[in-house]
Amino acid sequence: MAGTAHKAPVVLRLDRITKTFGALTANDAISFDLREGEVIALLGENGAGKTTLMNILFGQYTADSGSVAVFGKTLPPGNPRAALTAGVGMVHQHFTLADNMTVLENIVLGTQPLWKAGFNRAGARQRILELVGAYGLSVDPDALVGSLTVGERQRVEILKALYRDARILILDEPTAVLTPQETDDLFATLRKAVALGLSVIFISHKLHEVMAVSDRVVVLRHGRLVAETETAATDKYTLAELMVGARIDPPAVQAAPVGRVLIELENVSTPDRGAAPGLKSVHLKIRGGQIVGLAGVSGNGQAALFDVLGGLITPARGVLRRDGAVPGRWSPRAAVAGGIARIPEDRHKTGTIPDFNLTENAVLELYGQPPFSRRGWLNRGAARAFARRIIDAYDVRCPGPETRIRLLSGGNMQKLILGRVLETVPDVILANQPVRGLDIGALTYVHEQLLAARGRGAGVLLISEDLDEIMALSDVIHVISEGRLSPGFERGSKTTAELGVWLAGHGFGEGDSDAA
Amino acid sequence: MDIVDILLSASFWAAAIRIASPLIFAALGELICERAGVLNLGIEGIMVVGAFAGWMTVYSGGGLWAGVGVAMLAGMLFGLLHAVLTVPFGLSQHVVGLGITMLATALTYFSYRLALPEVTSPPKIEAFQPLPVPVLSDIPVLGPAVFSQTPLTYLAFGLVIAVSVILYRTPLGLALRAAGENPAAVAAQGLSVGAIRIGAVMAGSGLMALGGAFLTMSAFNSFFFEMVNGRGWICIALVVFGSWRPGKTLIGAILFAAFDALQVRVQQTPLGADLPYQIFLMMPYLLSILALVVMSRRAQVPAALMVPFNKGER
Numbered sequence: 130m131a132g133t134a135h136k137a138p139v140v141l142r143l144d145r146i147t148k149t150f151g152a153l154t155a156n157d158a159i160s161f162d163l164r165e166g167e168v169i170a171l172l173g174e175n176g177a178g179k180t181t182l183m184n185i186l187f188g189q190y191t192a193d194s195g196s197v198a199v200f201g202k203t204l205p206p207g208n209p210r211a212a213l214t215a216g217v218g219m220v221h222q223h224f225t226l227a228d229n230m231t232v233l234e235n236i237v238l239g240t241q242p243l244w245k246a247g248f249n250r251a252g253a254r255q256r257i258l259e260l261v262g263a264y265g266l267s268v269d270p271d272a273l274v275g276s277l278t279v280g281e282r283q284r285v286e287i288l289k290a291l292y293r294d295a296r297i298l299i300l301d302e303p304t305a306v307l308t309p310q311e312t313d314d315l316f317a318t319l320r321k322a323v324a325l326g327l328s329v330i331f332i333s334h335k336l337h338e339v340m341a342v343s344d345r346v347v348v349l350r351h352g353r354l355v356a357e358t359e360t361a362a363t364d365k366y367t368l369a370e371l372m373v374g375a376r377i378d379p380p381a382v383q384a385a386p387v388g389r390v391l392i393e394l395e396n397v398s399t400p401d402r403g404a405a406p407g408l409k410s411v412h413l414k415i416r417g418g419q420i421v422g423l424a425g426v427s428g429n430g431q432a433a434l435f436d437v438l439g440g441l442i443t444p445a446r447g448v449l450r451r452d453g454a455v456p457g458r459w460s461p462r463a464a465v466a467g468g469i470a471r472i473p474e475d476r477h478k479t480g481t482i483p484d485f486n487l488t489e490n491a492v493l494e495l496y497g498q499p500p501f502s503r504r505g506w507l508n509r510g511a512a513r514a515f516a517r518r519i520i521d522a523y524d525v526r527c528p529g530p531e532t533r534i535r536l537l538s539g540g541n542m543q544k545l546i547l548g549r550v551l552e553t554v555p556d557v558i559l560a561n562q563p564v565r566g567l568d569i570g571a572l573t574y575v576h577e578q579l580l581a582a583r584g585r586g587a588g589v590l591l592i593s594e595d596l597d598e599i600m601a602l603s604d605v606i607h608v609i610s611e612g613r614l615s616p617g618f619e620r621g622s623k624t625t626a627e628l629g630v631w632l633a634g635h636g637f638g639e640g641d642s643d644a645a
Numbered sequence: 646m647d648i649v650d651i652l653l654s655a656s657f658w659a660a661a662i663r664i665a666s667p668l669i670f671a672a673l674g675e676l677i678c679e680r681a682g683v684l685n686l687g688i689e690g691i692m693v694v695g696a697f698a699g700w701m702t703v704y705s706g707g708g709l710w711a712g713v714g715v716a717m718l719a720g721m722l723f724g725l726l727h728a729v730l731t732v733p734f735g736l737s738q739h740v741v742g743l744g745i746t747m748l749a750t751a752l753t754y755f756s757y758r759l760a761l762p763e764v765t766s767p768p769k770i771e772a773f774q775p776l777p778v779p780v781l782s783d784i785p786v787l788g789p790a791v792f793s794q795t796p797l798t799y800l801a802f803g804l805v806i807a808v809s810v811i812l813y814r815t816p817l818g819l820a821l822r823a824a825g826e827n828p829a830a831v832a833a834q835g836l837s838v839g840a841i842r843i844g845a846v847m848a849g850s851g852l853m854a855l856g857g858a859f860l861t862m863s864a865f866n867s868f869f870f871e872m873v874n875g876r877g878w879i880c881i882a883l884v885v886f887g888s889w890r891p892g893k894t895l896i897g898a899i900l901f902a903a904f905d906a907l908q909v910r911v912q913q914t915p916l917g918a919d920l921p922y923q924i925f926l927m928m929p930y931l932l933s934i935l936a937l938v939v940m941s942r943r944a945q946v947p948a949a950l951m952v953p954f955n956k957g958e959r
Contacts, residue, residue: 189832189833208835209832209833209834210835211835212835213834213835214835219833221829221833225827225829225830225832226827226830227822227823227827227830227948228827228948229945230819230822230826234819234822234823235823235830237816237819238819238823238830238834238836239816239831239834239835239836240816240834242816243816243817243820244817245815245816245817246815247814247815248814248815248819289834
């Protein structure tokens with residue numbers, strides 16, 4: 130892709146874009162150019178201002194000052210329609226698709242005058258199929274979006290932009306939700322697009338992808354443009370330092386003695402829950418001093434596994450053993466009382482009650498026992514002291530224990546949850562996507578805490594969509610696909626590509642997974 | 646006369662379709678609002694407004710179709726109020742809707758008292774008359790049942806088709822449905838979610854008012870208090886019953902109306918002498934609840950129903 134890009138004409142120019150949200154300066158006088166047939170990677174941590182900048186470019190936010198010019202013409206601020214017409218197409222991180230409508234309907238939405246009688250379905254389908262062929266974006270125009278996989282939905286988003294004759298594609302964290310194979314497909318599509326003369330801005334914080342796909346890299350940190358460089362002239366380590374502003378070493382994983390089996394699932398199945406598959410004859414052992422990594426694309430049964438271990442659902446078939454014995458009654462209360470810590474996937478929906486304050490959220494799992502309540506009366510003082518202890522020990526940045534937790538950043542919310550469960554010294558920790566959406570500082574902190582728990586002999590189940598995270602931390606890796614669990618792979622015994630095959634659903638035997 | 650005879654008689658079906666007509670208008674109106682993502686609980690009050698505005702126009706010398714127009718305009722005005730509060734301001738759709746119902750009902754009764762202070766029994770108007778369709782109305786049973794209705798009933802059935810076509814066969818309908826499924830998708834395509842939703846609520850409210858106007862201009866020929874009598878709430882249920890689809894909602898309206906027409910007639914059979922009449926009055930509602938429970942299990946709720954959309958929110 131590199132090479133001729135430099136002589137090509139400028140298609141997009143950002144000129145001194147500044148945007149503040151209250152006291153926070155999200156973008157501070159950012160300028161750069163995009164040339165025809167070029168891929169620019171916009172690199173930065175969460176909160177560095179990448180998404181804000183792209184939303185300004187696309188007219189969803191209005192900049193405080195500065196301007197955006199496409200093909201030499203300045204766009205009116207705050208007008209997505211103008212950006213679309215000028216040829217800018219955006220693929221958002223959170224897809225803007227309507228699940229109950231077909232692919233075709235989602236694509237043609239807004240492309241025809243509203244007051245026209247009737248729309249040309251056959252013509253639209255023809256055009257979509259042409260684009261599907263030209264860019265290698267296979268998807269059925271008549272399928273309901275709700276029935277598509279995440280990778281297919283992303284293709285619909287790209288098709289939406291191409292259908293509107295976009296000449297500039299902006300992809301916001303496009304690989305966050307994809308399997309390695311889907312990521313490769315996406316990159317192939319991007320190469321085709323660039324070969325056809327499109328220009329691409331690719332937002333990411335994954336360095337190896339930036340190195341693989343971009344011609345130039347623009348690095349943002351705390352709302353400032355800190356570096357702009359040819360990809361060929363730099364390397365991963367330099368970029369990481371630029372992005373973070375300091376060296377951050379990944380937590381060292383030290384060898385830990387492997388203990389006994391703390392919790393075990395034998396041949397466990399659960400019923401499907403709507404579109405989410407249940408577990409299918411799953412075998413899983415979590416030992417002390419181990420991090421068991423569970424890789425898989427979200428929605429493949431991770432939630433069911435998490436809920437079975439956490440006591441929210443009882444297996445329809447198979448047995449769960451805790452310390453070698455089948456517990457009499459398995460419920461969340463029994464699980465928590467028995468030393469199982471849960472870090473749920475969704476901090477806002479299941480991890481916390483957003484409109485409760487930190488104190489109340491800190492004792493959500495413990496309010497029924499002393500010292501937090503006695504004879505049916507809450508002891509607020511004890512709860513507040515507990516919350517203070519967590520705030521100090523886990524570095525939760527907040528105005529105080531009386532703050533509503535809604536007002537905290539994701540990282541601080543997660544630290545409170547982490548403190549809440551670790552303070553009880555659990556011997557099993559279930560962590561479902563514990564670092565999703567966190568910046569690298571908070572992320573490293575969470576990883577360190579999980580490793581520390583492993584070091585003192587706890588067993589950790591780490592569920593994540595990020596294969597790099599799983600591979601860096603896990604002693605044993607399982608892959609989950611459509612409710613089936615792969616056998617456990619020892620650290621270092623499988624490459625990314627080999628795990629990718631399992632992620633895509635291959636390698637599982639039909640019926641019972643007897644491989645465990 | 647036993648139940649089978651009743652079910653085979655043309656007069657029974659003619660009554661059912663007449664009773665269904667106002668429900669069809671108002672349920673279509675509610676359906677349009679909800680498909681765009683706004684629950685309009687102002688429906689009951691807006692029907693009262695429509696009933697009064699249409700009737701008053703004719704009573705003070707206007708034409709019947711002028712009455713229809715005034716009723717729809719009045720409904721759209723209350724729709725605009727509802728939409729402004731719920732769409733740009735994003736207020737609770739429950740509270741706003743119930744508030745609109747109370748406001749509209751009270752204002753209407755107040756206006757009635759102002760306009761006709763001395764009247765004890767409400768005056769009648771020259772209402773819409775049945776308009777038999779040539780040829781078709783000669784078909785046995787079906788003719789007198791379906792094709793000898795008033796023009797407003799024909800309009801109601803025509804609107805079911807029109808709304809279906811608009812929703813599923815035009816870019817406007819596509820945008821409207823998308824606003825109720827995922828407003829962010831609409832905004833990302835450069836369309837205004839606010840304008841679509843406000844327009845939908847106004848159009849829907851116009852239809853609700855038309856449903857009310859049917860009562861005074863095509864059924865009872867006069868206006869009295871409490872005449873809407875919960876029909877608006879029934880329409881909310883009918884939309885759920887119809888799974889937010891115009892055709893199925895029409896079937897629901899006819900079904901409910903048929904139960905209603907049936908219970909009146911069953912009261913006059915020997916069975917009716919043995920049982921308290923309240924049991925029969927309950928019947929359409931009981932059966933509606935049953936049907937609703939059965940049908941709504943697979944209903945496709947618009948995903949963004951009751952979710953306000955704020956552009957550029959972090």
